[in-house]
Amino acid sequence: MASVGIRSLSLCKSLDLEYSEALCAKLRPVKVSVFNFTCKKLRISGGDTRSNFLEPIKAMDASKTTSDVNGGCNAIDDFLTTDCDGFPGKSTPKMSTVGNSTNIQWHKCSVEKSDRQELLKQKGCVIWITGLSGSGKSTLACALSRGLHARGKLTYILDGDNVRHGLNSDLSFKAEDRAENIRRIGEVAKLFADAGVICIASLISPYRKDRDACRALLPKGDFVEVFMDVPLQVCEARDPKGLYKLARAGKIKGFTGIDDPYEPPLNSEIVLHQREEKCDSPTHLAEVVISYLEAKGYLEA
Incomplete structure (x- = not known):
């Protein structure tokens, strides 16, 4: 088992950790104990990482720290409830009808x-x-x-x-x-x-x-x-x-x-x-x- 923030994730003999799970986890730098695929214990203390397995998690944690300055718009929960940095939330979009196509919306991109x-x-x-x-x-x-x-x-x-x-x-x-x-x-x-x-x-x-x-x-x-x-x-x-x-x-x-x-x-x-x-x-x-x-x-x- 590995403790990451307030969650416990099973990493033994499995690659079931999805990025979506990692996003949902409230990540903070902690002392983590991880078992490798043969259940041998690996020690990861603070910022000293001896396995590349948690690098994506650390990167996401750093991203969250940065986004906190911008109002916390990097969290999954925020994506679902607010409009953050161009990502649509629960606001109702304007739908259009063009010819026989109904309920469509023009999606504008920043590259014009x-x-x-x-x-x-x-x-x-x-x-x-x-x-x-x-x-x-x-x-x-x-x-x-x-x-x-x-x-x-x-x-x-x-x-x-x-x-x-x-x-x-x-x-x-x-x-x-x-x-x-x-x-x-x-x-x-x-x-x-x-x-x-x-x-x-x-x-x-x-x-x-x-x-x-x-x-x-x-x-x-x-x-x-x-x-x-x-x-x-x-x-x-x-x-x-x-x-x-x-x-x-x-x-x-x-x-x-x-x-x-x-x-x-x-x-x-x-x-x-x-x-x-x-x-x-x-x-x-x-x-x-x-x-x-x-x-x-x-x-x-």
Whole structure:
């Protein structure tokens, strides 16, 4: 048996001492007798510890001594009855309803977006690249990511097709599913931006209202819309995935630009014009976007 404060704990042939028991014990430096696993007696006198077994207990005791100065908020009983150093007690929290989610509460953390941006030496934002299939959105996204990476900036690409391999694999290309596809990607992009990452979203996103809804998720200025202004005939001539040919043959229904509309942005931050007679390289287009980010201060904390 071992006497610790006002409690007796059995330490012979057992490791049953839980940290929760140690927390509940009123710990004070005392003379302790401990038996090891073969029941041989070990002597621990005052602060002279010949076993590392009670080091966690001693550390907790020291923590309690420190917390007494701050009102004793380190004790388990205090955690259950009061609000101590950010730990919730019996006070009733404000609950919310968001969409179909009820009884939820936003949990705020002391490490915020500004702290993460300072760590990364950049500002989190979303670069939303929109345009017809074959306009070069994914190619630009990769060139942009490569250019920013070379400058020591952290990026992540949310490509329309790639996201449908996992997160959005349950969605079709019906109008309502396309809207949900954009909404989910917008929410994920928002999280990346909040993490301080420069998130590059490249997807057709044909409807203005869906793109505007994603813009509304972020603080003003943190959503940078890049419109790949490439004529349909140029995109169809490229047809990198053979989708236009399938759409023209009637094998794909609701294909953007053929039998479903594309609504070009009205006020994009960046418009990249590509014409059949003049097609700039992806690297050059990426530099245009990078120059915009530099001018707006996104490449520094």
